[in-house]
Amino acid sequence: MDKLTTRQRQVLNFIRRSLQKNGIAPTRAEIAEAMGFHSKNAAVDHLKALERKGFIRLHSDLSRGIQLLDGSEAAGDEVDLPVTTLPVIGSVAAGSPIEAIENVEQQVTVPDGLFRQQPTYLLRVRGDSMKDAGILDGDLIAVRKTSQAQSGQIVVARIQDEVTVKTLLIKRNRPVLMPANDAYRPIIMAPEDLTIEGVFVGLIRDAG
Amino acid sequence: MDKLTTRQRQVLNFIRRSLQKNGIAPTRAEIAEAMGFHSKNAAVDHLKALERKGFIRLHSDLSRGIQLLDGSEAAGDEVDLPVTTLPVIGSVAAGSPIEAIENVEQQVTVPDGLFRQQPTYLLRVRGDSMKDAGILDGDLIAVRKTSQAQSGQIVVARIQDEVTVKTLLIKRNRPVLMPANDAYRPIIMAPEDLTIEGVFVGLIRDAG
DNA sequence: AAAAACACTGTACATAGTCACAGTACCTGT
DNA sequence: ACAGGTACTGTGACTATGTACAGTGTTTTT
Numbered sequence: 001m002d003k004l005t006t007r008q009r010q011v012l013n014f015i016r017r018s019l020q021k022n023g024i025a026p027t028r029a030e031i032a033e034a035m036g037f038h039s040k041n042a043a044v045d046h047l048k049a050l051e052r053k054g055f056i057r058l059h060s061d062l063s064r065g066i067q068l069l070d071g072s073e074a075a076g077d078e079v080d081l082p083v084t085t086l087p088v089i090g091s092v093a094a095g096s097p098i099e100a101i102e103n104v105e106q107q108v109t110v111p112d113g114l115f116r117q118q119p120t121y122l123l124r125v126r127g128d129s130m131k132d133a134g135i136l137d138g139d140l141i142a143v144r145k146t147s148q149a150q151s152g153q154i155v156v157a158r159i160q161d162e163v164t165v166k167t168l169l170i171k172r173n174r175p176v177l178m179p180a181n182d183a184y185r186p187i188i189m190a191p192e193d194l195t196i197e198g199v200f201v202g203l204i205r206d207a208g
Numbered sequence: 209m210d211k212l213t214t215r216q217r218q219v220l221n222f223i224r225r226s227l228q229k230n231g232i233a234p235t236r237a238e239i240a241e242a243m244g245f246h247s248k249n250a251a252v253d254h255l256k257a258l259e260r261k262g263f264i265r266l267h268s269d270l271s272r273g274i275q276l277l278d279g280s281e282a283a284g285d286e287v288d289l290p291v292t293t294l295p296v297i298g299s300v301a302a303g304s305p306i307e308a309i310e311n312v313e314q315q316v317t318v319p320d321g322l323f324r325q326q327p328t329y330l331l332r333v334r335g336d337s338m339k340d341a342g343i344l345d346g347d348l349i350a351v352r353k354t355s356q357a358q359s360g361q362i363v364v365a366r367i368q369d370e371v372t373v374k375t376l377l378i379k380r381n382r383p384v385l386m387p388a389n390d391a392y393r394p395i396i397m398a399p400e401d402l403t404i405e406g407v408f409v410g411l412i413r414d415a416g
Numbered sequence: 417a418a419a420a421a422c423a424c425t426g427t428a429c430a431t432a433g434t435c436a437c438a439g440t441a442c443c444t445g446t
Numbered sequence: 447a448c449a450g451g452t453a454c455t456g457t458g459a460c461t462a463t464g465t466a467c468a469g470t471g472t473t474t475t476t
Contacts, residue, residue, distance in 0.1 A: 235464085236464065248463090249466095268465085
Protein backbone atom coordinates (compact mmCIF):
# COMPACT_ATOMS: atom_id res chain seq x y z
CA MET A 1 0.00 0.00 0.00
CA ASP A 2 1.38 3.34 -1.07
CA LYS A 3 2.04 6.14 1.33
CA LEU A 4 -0.41 8.95 1.73
CA THR A 5 0.23 12.63 1.67
CA THR A 6 -0.86 14.73 4.63
CA ARG A 7 -3.85 16.03 2.75
CA GLN A 8 -4.87 12.58 1.62
CA ARG A 9 -4.64 11.30 5.18
CA GLN A 10 -6.82 14.18 6.31
CA VAL A 11 -9.44 13.22 3.77
CA LEU A 12 -9.21 9.57 4.77
CA ASN A 13 -9.57 10.48 8.42
CA PHE A 14 -12.60 12.58 7.65
CA ILE A 15 -14.24 9.68 5.84
CA ARG A 16 -13.43 7.37 8.71
CA ARG A 17 -14.85 9.80 11.24
CA SER A 18 -17.97 10.32 9.16
CA LEU A 19 -18.51 6.62 8.89
CA GLN A 20 -18.05 6.12 12.59
CA LYS A 21 -20.27 8.99 13.60
CA ASN A 22 -23.05 8.75 11.05
CA GLY A 23 -22.71 5.20 9.92
CA ILE A 24 -22.61 6.47 6.39
CA ALA A 25 -19.92 7.60 4.01
CA PRO A 26 -19.78 11.27 3.06
CA THR A 27 -20.51 12.60 -0.40
CA ARG A 28 -18.00 14.52 -2.49
CA ALA A 29 -19.76 17.70 -1.53
CA GLU A 30 -19.55 16.95 2.18
CA ILE A 31 -15.87 16.17 1.95
CA ALA A 32 -15.31 19.38 0.04
CA GLU A 33 -17.15 21.40 2.63
CA ALA A 34 -15.38 19.77 5.56
CA MET A 35 -12.00 20.30 3.99
CA GLY A 36 -12.83 23.81 2.87
CA PHE A 37 -12.72 23.11 -0.87
CA HIS A 38 -14.78 25.33 -3.11
CA SER A 39 -15.13 22.59 -5.65
CA LYS A 40 -16.42 19.08 -5.25
CA ASN A 41 -13.84 17.94 -7.70
CA ALA A 42 -11.02 18.51 -5.26
CA ALA A 43 -12.63 15.77 -3.22
CA VAL A 44 -13.02 13.63 -6.33
CA ASP A 45 -9.31 13.90 -7.02
CA HIS A 46 -8.44 12.86 -3.49
CA LEU A 47 -10.80 9.93 -3.62
CA LYS A 48 -9.23 8.76 -6.84
CA ALA A 49 -5.80 9.01 -5.27
CA LEU A 50 -6.97 7.09 -2.20
CA GLU A 51 -8.45 4.40 -4.39
CA ARG A 52 -5.35 4.15 -6.51
CA LYS A 53 -3.28 3.73 -3.36
CA GLY A 54 -5.56 1.01 -2.13
CA PHE A 55 -7.11 2.65 0.91
CA ILE A 56 -10.68 2.85 -0.28
CA ARG A 57 -12.91 1.40 -2.94
CA LEU A 58 -15.22 3.60 -4.96
CA HIS A 59 -18.47 2.20 -6.28
CA SER A 60 -19.20 4.08 -9.45
CA ASP A 61 -22.44 5.95 -9.91
CA LEU A 62 -23.33 5.01 -6.41
CA SER A 63 -24.27 7.62 -3.91
CA ARG A 64 -21.91 7.63 -0.95
CA GLY A 65 -20.30 4.54 -2.33
CA ILE A 66 -17.01 4.82 -0.50
CA GLN A 67 -15.77 1.67 1.14
CA LEU A 68 -12.81 1.63 3.49
CA LEU A 69 -10.33 -1.09 2.72
CA ASP A 70 -7.67 -0.61 5.35
CA GLY A 71 -8.08 -2.77 8.41
CA SER A 72 -9.98 -0.41 10.70
CA GLU A 73 -13.60 -1.18 9.90
CA ALA A 74 -16.42 1.28 10.00
CA ALA A 75 -18.66 -0.61 12.33
CA GLY A 76 -16.36 -2.73 14.48
CA ASP A 77 -15.70 -0.15 17.13
CA GLU A 78 -13.98 -1.99 19.91
CA VAL A 79 -12.44 -5.35 19.50
CA ASP A 80 -10.76 -7.12 22.36
CA LEU A 81 -7.28 -6.25 21.45
CA PRO A 82 -4.64 -8.79 22.20
CA VAL A 83 -2.42 -7.83 25.07
CA THR A 84 0.41 -9.56 26.85
CA THR A 85 1.46 -9.11 30.43
CA LEU A 86 5.19 -9.06 30.76
CA PRO A 87 7.33 -9.43 33.85
CA VAL A 88 9.55 -6.51 34.74
CA ILE A 89 12.91 -7.68 35.88
CA GLY A 90 14.71 -5.44 38.30
CA SER A 91 18.08 -6.10 39.77
CA VAL A 92 19.22 -9.53 38.86
CA ALA A 93 20.61 -11.60 41.67
CA ALA A 94 24.05 -12.89 41.00
CA GLY A 95 24.06 -16.31 39.48
CA SER A 96 20.31 -16.64 39.17
CA PRO A 97 18.50 -17.14 35.88
CA ILE A 98 17.44 -13.77 34.65
CA GLU A 99 13.76 -14.59 34.55
CA ALA A 100 13.67 -16.10 38.02
CA ILE A 101 10.54 -15.17 39.91
CA GLU A 102 12.63 -13.57 42.60
CA ASN A 103 13.74 -10.97 40.16
CA VAL A 104 10.29 -9.96 39.02
CA GLU A 105 9.58 -6.48 40.19
CA GLN A 106 6.11 -6.00 38.72
CA GLN A 107 3.96 -6.91 35.77
CA VAL A 108 3.25 -4.54 32.95
CA THR A 109 0.69 -5.15 30.27
CA VAL A 110 1.47 -4.01 26.78
CA PRO A 111 -0.67 -4.43 23.69
CA ASP A 112 0.66 -6.91 21.15
CA GLY A 113 2.20 -5.05 18.30
CA LEU A 114 3.31 -2.04 20.30
CA PHE A 115 6.78 -3.15 19.33
CA ARG A 116 7.39 -4.67 15.96
CA GLN A 117 9.18 -7.55 17.65
CA GLN A 118 7.22 -9.02 20.51
CA PRO A 119 9.25 -8.78 23.73
CA THR A 120 9.59 -11.62 26.22
CA TYR A 121 10.21 -9.50 29.26
CA LEU A 122 11.06 -6.01 30.39
CA LEU A 123 14.25 -5.05 32.11
CA ARG A 124 14.80 -2.04 34.30
CA VAL A 125 18.01 -0.35 33.27
CA ARG A 126 20.54 0.62 35.90
CA GLY A 127 23.29 3.11 35.16
CA ASP A 128 23.91 5.39 32.25
CA SER A 129 26.34 3.37 30.19
CA MET A 130 23.98 3.52 27.21
CA LYS A 131 22.84 7.08 27.50
CA ASP A 132 24.09 8.11 24.05
CA ALA A 133 21.84 5.44 22.62
CA GLY A 134 18.91 7.08 24.34
CA ILE A 135 18.71 4.50 27.11
CA LEU A 136 18.71 6.17 30.49
CA ASP A 137 18.89 5.07 34.09
CA GLY A 138 15.50 3.78 35.19
CA ASP A 139 14.16 3.10 31.69
CA LEU A 140 12.33 -0.10 30.99
CA ILE A 141 13.68 -1.89 27.99
CA ALA A 142 11.71 -4.48 26.10
CA VAL A 143 13.76 -7.58 25.49
CA ARG A 144 13.16 -10.53 23.25
CA LYS A 145 14.80 -13.57 24.68
CA THR A 146 17.29 -15.20 22.38
CA SER A 147 20.81 -16.49 22.53
CA GLN A 148 21.54 -15.31 19.02
CA ALA A 149 22.45 -11.77 18.18
CA GLN A 150 24.11 -9.96 15.33
CA SER A 151 26.86 -7.43 15.37
CA GLY A 152 25.42 -3.96 15.86
CA GLN A 153 22.41 -5.00 17.89
CA ILE A 154 21.81 -3.80 21.40
CA VAL A 155 21.81 -6.87 23.58
CA VAL A 156 21.26 -7.97 27.13
CA ALA A 157 24.37 -9.93 27.98
CA ARG A 158 25.61 -11.83 30.96
CA ILE A 159 29.27 -11.74 31.93
CA GLN A 160 29.88 -14.21 34.66
CA ASP A 161 27.15 -13.25 37.10
CA GLU A 162 26.47 -9.76 35.92
CA VAL A 163 23.81 -8.64 33.50
CA THR A 164 24.47 -5.68 31.28
CA VAL A 165 23.00 -3.87 28.30
CA LYS A 166 25.42 -2.97 25.52
CA THR A 167 25.79 -2.81 21.79
CA LEU A 168 27.27 -6.02 20.49
CA LEU A 169 30.05 -5.85 17.95
CA ILE A 170 31.95 -8.76 16.52
CA LYS A 171 35.51 -7.83 15.71
CA ARG A 172 37.94 -10.39 14.38
CA ASN A 173 35.67 -13.12 15.66
CA ARG A 174 35.76 -11.73 19.15
CA PRO A 175 32.68 -10.20 20.73
CA VAL A 176 32.98 -6.65 21.99
CA LEU A 177 30.37 -5.04 24.21
CA MET A 178 30.23 -1.35 23.38
CA PRO A 179 28.82 1.13 25.83
CA ALA A 180 27.19 4.30 24.45
CA ASN A 181 28.89 6.67 26.81
CA ASP A 182 32.41 8.06 26.59
CA ALA A 183 32.94 7.50 30.30
CA TYR A 184 32.86 3.74 29.82
CA ARG A 185 35.21 1.36 28.09
CA PRO A 186 34.41 -1.31 25.55
CA ILE A 187 34.47 -4.80 26.99
CA ILE A 188 36.40 -7.25 24.87
CA MET A 189 35.70 -10.83 25.73
CA ALA A 190 36.39 -14.41 25.03
CA PRO A 191 33.38 -15.89 23.25
CA GLU A 192 32.99 -18.54 25.90
CA ASP A 193 32.56 -16.00 28.68
CA LEU A 194 29.67 -14.25 26.97
CA THR A 195 26.06 -15.29 27.22
CA ILE A 196 23.45 -13.43 25.22
CA GLU A 197 20.25 -13.22 27.20
CA GLY A 198 18.22 -11.32 24.66
CA VAL A 199 18.04 -8.45 22.22
CA PHE A 200 16.70 -4.96 22.69
CA VAL A 201 13.42 -4.46 20.84
CA GLY A 202 11.98 -1.37 22.47
CA LEU A 203 11.91 1.03 25.34
CA ILE A 204 9.41 2.51 27.73
CA ARG A 205 10.22 5.52 29.86
CA ASP A 206 8.06 7.02 32.54
CA ALA A 207 8.85 10.64 33.15
CA GLY A 208 6.62 10.71 36.21
CA MET B 209 -39.10 -0.10 21.68
CA ASP B 210 -42.13 -1.46 19.87
CA LYS B 211 -42.32 -4.94 18.48
CA LEU B 212 -41.68 -5.56 14.84
CA THR B 213 -43.77 -7.54 12.43
CA THR B 214 -42.17 -10.42 10.55
CA ARG B 215 -41.92 -8.39 7.38
CA GLN B 216 -40.42 -5.41 9.18
CA ARG B 217 -37.83 -7.64 10.81
CA GLN B 218 -36.93 -9.02 7.41
CA VAL B 219 -36.41 -5.53 6.08
CA LEU B 220 -34.32 -4.57 9.11
CA ASN B 221 -32.22 -7.68 8.70
CA PHE B 222 -31.66 -6.88 5.08
CA ILE B 223 -30.46 -3.41 5.96
CA ARG B 224 -28.14 -4.85 8.57
CA ARG B 225 -26.71 -7.39 6.15
CA SER B 226 -26.24 -4.73 3.54
CA LEU B 227 -24.44 -2.49 5.94
CA GLN B 228 -22.19 -5.27 7.09
CA LYS B 229 -21.37 -6.54 3.66
CA ASN B 230 -21.04 -3.33 1.71
CA GLY B 231 -20.41 -0.85 4.47
CA ILE B 232 -23.23 1.21 3.10
CA ALA B 233 -26.98 1.36 3.62
CA PRO B 234 -29.28 0.25 0.82
CA THR B 235 -31.57 2.53 -1.15
CA ARG B 236 -35.34 2.15 -1.22
CA ALA B 237 -35.01 0.59 -4.63
CA GLU B 238 -32.49 -1.96 -3.43
CA ILE B 239 -34.67 -2.94 -0.51
CA ALA B 240 -37.65 -3.28 -2.81
CA GLU B 241 -35.73 -5.50 -5.17
CA ALA B 242 -34.31 -7.67 -2.42
CA MET B 243 -37.73 -8.12 -0.85
CA GLY B 244 -39.43 -8.65 -4.17
CA PHE B 245 -41.54 -5.49 -4.12
CA HIS B 246 -42.58 -3.98 -7.38
CA SER B 247 -42.68 -0.54 -5.91
CA LYS B 248 -40.07 1.42 -4.00
CA ASN B 249 -42.79 2.76 -1.83
CA ALA B 250 -43.31 -0.54 -0.14
CA ALA B 251 -39.81 -0.11 1.18
CA VAL B 252 -40.54 3.47 2.13
CA ASP B 253 -43.50 2.38 4.21
CA HIS B 254 -41.40 -0.20 6.02
CA LEU B 255 -38.68 2.30 6.70
CA LYS B 256 -41.17 4.73 8.15
CA ALA B 257 -42.54 2.01 10.38
CA LEU B 258 -39.04 1.05 11.50
CA GLU B 259 -38.25 4.63 12.28
CA ARG B 260 -41.47 5.13 14.19
CA LYS B 261 -40.67 2.08 16.28
CA GLY B 262 -37.21 3.38 17.02
CA PHE B 263 -35.04 0.85 15.19
CA ILE B 264 -33.57 3.13 12.62
CA ARG B 265 -33.18 6.77 11.92
CA LEU B 266 -33.89 8.22 8.51
CA HIS B 267 -32.00 11.25 7.33
CA SER B 268 -34.34 13.07 5.04
CA ASP B 269 -33.35 13.88 1.49
CA LEU B 270 -30.19 12.04 2.09
CA SER B 271 -29.06 9.28 -0.18
CA ARG B 272 -28.79 6.00 1.70
CA GLY B 273 -29.37 7.87 4.91
CA ILE B 274 -30.47 4.94 7.03
CA GLN B 275 -28.85 4.70 10.44
CA LEU B 276 -29.27 1.67 12.66
CA LEU B 277 -30.19 2.53 16.22
CA ASP B 278 -30.60 -0.83 17.87
CA GLY B 279 -27.79 -1.85 20.14
CA SER B 280 -26.11 -4.22 17.74
CA GLU B 281 -22.79 -2.50 18.14
CA ALA B 282 -23.01 -2.15 21.90
CA ALA B 283 -22.17 -5.81 22.32
CA GLY B 284 -18.62 -6.89 22.98
CA ASP B 285 -17.63 -3.62 24.48
CA GLU B 286 -16.26 -5.23 27.59
CA VAL B 287 -12.70 -4.49 28.49
CA ASP B 288 -11.14 -6.64 31.15
CA LEU B 289 -8.17 -4.38 31.52
CA PRO B 290 -8.24 -0.62 31.67
CA VAL B 291 -6.62 0.58 28.50
CA THR B 292 -6.76 3.79 26.59
CA THR B 293 -6.35 4.22 22.90
CA LEU B 294 -4.32 7.28 22.17
CA PRO B 295 -3.96 9.11 18.90
CA VAL B 296 -0.48 9.30 17.46
CA ILE B 297 0.13 12.70 16.03
CA GLY B 298 2.56 12.88 13.19
CA SER B 299 3.45 16.04 11.44
CA VAL B 300 1.33 18.87 12.69
CA ALA B 301 -0.18 21.11 10.06
CA ALA B 302 0.70 24.73 10.48
CA GLY B 303 -1.89 26.64 12.39
CA SER B 304 -4.07 23.67 13.13
CA PRO B 305 -4.89 22.52 16.64
CA ILE B 306 -2.38 19.88 17.51
CA GLU B 307 -4.99 17.27 18.25
CA ALA B 308 -6.95 17.90 15.09
CA ILE B 309 -8.16 14.59 13.80
CA GLU B 310 -6.52 15.35 10.50
CA ASN B 311 -3.11 15.03 12.08
CA VAL B 312 -3.74 11.59 13.48
CA GLU B 313 -1.35 9.09 11.99
CA GLN B 314 -2.48 5.99 13.84
CA GLN B 315 -3.91 4.83 17.13
CA VAL B 316 -1.91 3.10 19.81
CA THR B 317 -3.43 1.42 22.81
CA VAL B 318 -1.59 1.64 26.07
CA PRO B 319 -2.67 0.25 29.42
CA ASP B 320 -3.75 2.83 31.96
CA GLY B 321 -1.03 3.34 34.48
CA LEU B 322 1.85 2.51 32.18
CA PHE B 323 2.91 6.05 32.82
CA ARG B 324 2.38 7.61 36.22
CA GLN B 325 0.75 10.57 34.56
CA GLN B 326 -1.90 9.58 32.06
CA PRO B 327 -1.00 10.94 28.64
CA THR B 328 -3.51 12.65 26.37
CA TYR B 329 -1.83 11.79 23.12
CA LEU B 330 1.37 10.53 21.58
CA LEU B 331 3.64 12.57 19.40
CA ARG B 332 6.17 11.26 16.96
CA VAL B 333 9.46 13.03 17.46
CA ARG B 334 11.29 14.46 14.48
CA GLY B 335 14.92 15.40 14.70
CA ASP B 336 17.56 14.83 17.31
CA SER B 337 17.50 18.09 19.22
CA MET B 338 16.72 16.21 22.44
CA LYS B 339 19.03 13.28 21.99
CA ASP B 340 21.01 13.96 25.17
CA ALA B 341 17.76 13.66 27.07
CA GLY B 342 17.31 10.20 25.59
CA ILE B 343 14.68 11.31 23.09
CA LEU B 344 15.63 10.18 19.61
CA ASP B 345 14.32 10.73 16.11
CA GLY B 346 11.28 8.55 15.53
CA ASP B 347 10.45 8.01 19.21
CA LEU B 348 6.89 8.29 20.37
CA ILE B 349 6.54 10.58 23.32
CA ALA B 350 3.57 10.48 25.63
CA VAL B 351 2.20 13.94 26.24
CA ARG B 352 -0.27 15.17 28.81
CA LYS B 353 -2.10 18.15 27.46
CA THR B 354 -1.79 21.23 29.61
CA SER B 355 -0.99 24.88 29.15
CA GLN B 356 0.90 25.01 32.43
CA ALA B 357 4.46 23.85 32.86
CA GLN B 358 7.25 24.37 35.33
CA SER B 359 10.84 25.25 34.77
CA GLY B 360 12.84 22.13 34.17
CA GLN B 361 10.07 20.09 32.59
CA ILE B 362 10.27 18.78 29.07
CA VAL B 363 7.42 20.36 27.17
CA VAL B 364 5.72 20.33 23.80
CA ALA B 365 5.65 23.94 22.77
CA ARG B 366 4.32 25.86 19.85
CA ILE B 367 6.22 28.79 18.45
CA GLN B 368 4.11 30.50 15.85
CA ASP B 369 3.06 27.56 13.75
CA GLU B 370 5.78 25.14 14.64
CA VAL B 371 5.62 22.46 17.26
CA THR B 372 8.76 21.49 19.12
CA VAL B 373 9.90 19.44 22.10
CA LYS B 374 12.35 21.09 24.48
CA THR B 375 13.19 21.50 28.13
CA LEU B 376 11.50 24.58 29.54
CA LEU B 377 13.51 26.88 31.74
CA ILE B 378 12.33 30.15 33.20
CA LYS B 379 15.19 32.60 33.53
CA ARG B 380 14.55 36.09 34.85
CA ASN B 381 10.91 35.68 34.04
CA ARG B 382 11.64 34.81 30.45
CA PRO B 383 10.98 31.37 29.07
CA VAL B 384 13.89 29.58 27.47
CA LEU B 385 13.51 26.42 25.42
CA MET B 386 16.60 24.31 25.91
CA PRO B 387 17.56 21.62 23.44
CA ALA B 388 19.48 18.63 24.72
CA ASN B 389 22.05 18.59 21.98
CA ASP B 390 25.15 20.75 21.67
CA ALA B 391 24.46 21.32 18.00
CA TYR B 392 21.35 23.31 18.81
CA ARG B 393 20.89 26.68 20.45
CA PRO B 394 18.59 27.62 23.30
CA ILE B 395 15.53 29.55 22.19
CA ILE B 396 14.87 32.60 24.29
CA MET B 397 11.42 33.95 23.85
CA ALA B 398 8.93 36.56 24.78
CA PRO B 399 6.35 34.90 27.03
CA GLU B 400 3.53 35.90 24.68
CA ASP B 401 5.06 34.05 21.73
CA LEU B 402 5.14 30.76 23.57
CA THR B 403 2.27 28.34 23.80
CA ILE B 404 2.67 25.24 25.91
CA GLU B 405 0.81 22.37 24.30
CA GLY B 406 1.62 19.76 26.90
CA VAL B 407 4.23 18.16 29.08
CA PHE B 408 6.33 15.09 28.47
CA VAL B 409 5.20 12.20 30.62
CA GLY B 410 6.79 9.22 28.95
CA LEU B 411 8.37 7.67 25.94
CA ILE B 412 7.95 4.61 23.77
CA ARG B 413 10.61 3.49 21.37
CA ASP B 414 10.37 0.66 18.90
CA ALA B 415 13.74 -0.72 17.98
CA GLY B 416 12.19 -2.82 15.21
C1' DA C 417 -68.25 -1.96 12.74
C1' DA C 418 -65.00 1.47 12.37
C1' DA C 419 -60.39 2.98 12.89
C1' DA C 420 -55.78 2.06 12.51
C1' DA C 421 -51.99 -0.44 11.17
C1' DC C 422 -50.04 -3.53 7.67
C1' DA C 423 -48.49 -4.56 3.07
C1' DC C 424 -48.21 -3.39 -0.89
C1' DT C 425 -48.68 -1.04 -6.58
C1' DG C 426 -47.80 2.90 -9.58
C1' DT C 427 -46.71 7.70 -11.19
C1' DA C 428 -44.26 11.80 -10.95
C1' DC C 429 -40.91 15.08 -9.63
C1' DA C 430 -37.19 17.57 -7.15
C1' DT C 431 -32.96 17.20 -5.37
C1' DA C 432 -28.79 14.67 -4.04
C1' DG C 433 -24.91 13.03 -5.84
C1' DT C 434 -21.39 11.28 -9.30
C1' DC C 435 -18.37 12.28 -12.76
C1' DA C 436 -16.34 14.09 -17.04
C1' DC C 437 -13.99 18.08 -19.11
C1' DA C 438 -11.21 22.21 -18.76
C1' DG C 439 -7.92 24.89 -16.47
C1' DT C 440 -4.33 26.91 -12.80
C1' DA C 441 -0.48 26.41 -9.77
C1' DC C 442 3.13 24.23 -7.07
C1' DC C 443 6.47 20.71 -6.15
C1' DT C 444 9.52 16.62 -6.96
C1' DG C 445 12.30 13.36 -9.12
C1' DT C 446 14.74 12.36 -13.56
C1' DA D 447 13.69 21.19 -18.62
C1' DC D 448 10.12 18.15 -18.45
C1' DA D 449 6.88 14.63 -16.94
C1' DG D 450 4.02 13.35 -13.44
C1' DG D 451 1.93 13.77 -9.03
C1' DT D 452 -0.46 16.88 -5.90
C1' DA D 453 -3.93 20.17 -4.95
C1' DC D 454 -7.09 22.65 -6.11
C1' DT D 455 -11.43 25.97 -8.91
C1' DG D 456 -15.47 25.97 -11.90
C1' DT D 457 -19.18 24.33 -15.07
C1' DG D 458 -22.38 21.20 -16.49
C1' DA D 459 -24.49 16.80 -17.81
C1' DC D 460 -26.55 12.85 -16.34
C1' DT D 461 -28.03 9.43 -12.91
C1' DA D 462 -29.39 7.88 -8.43
C1' DT D 463 -32.33 8.47 -4.87
C1' DG D 464 -35.89 10.21 -1.76
C1' DT D 465 -40.43 11.36 -1.28
C1' DA D 466 -45.12 13.19 -2.11
C1' DC D 467 -49.65 11.79 -3.80
C1' DA D 468 -53.12 8.48 -5.08
C1' DG D 469 -54.74 3.97 -4.75
C1' DT D 470 -56.05 -1.43 -3.36
C1' DG D 471 -56.72 -5.05 -0.23
C1' DT D 472 -55.86 -7.46 4.34
C1' DT D 473 -55.33 -7.88 9.23
C1' DT D 474 -55.43 -6.21 13.96
C1' DT D 475 -57.16 -3.40 17.57
C1' DT D 476 -60.69 -0.85 19.90
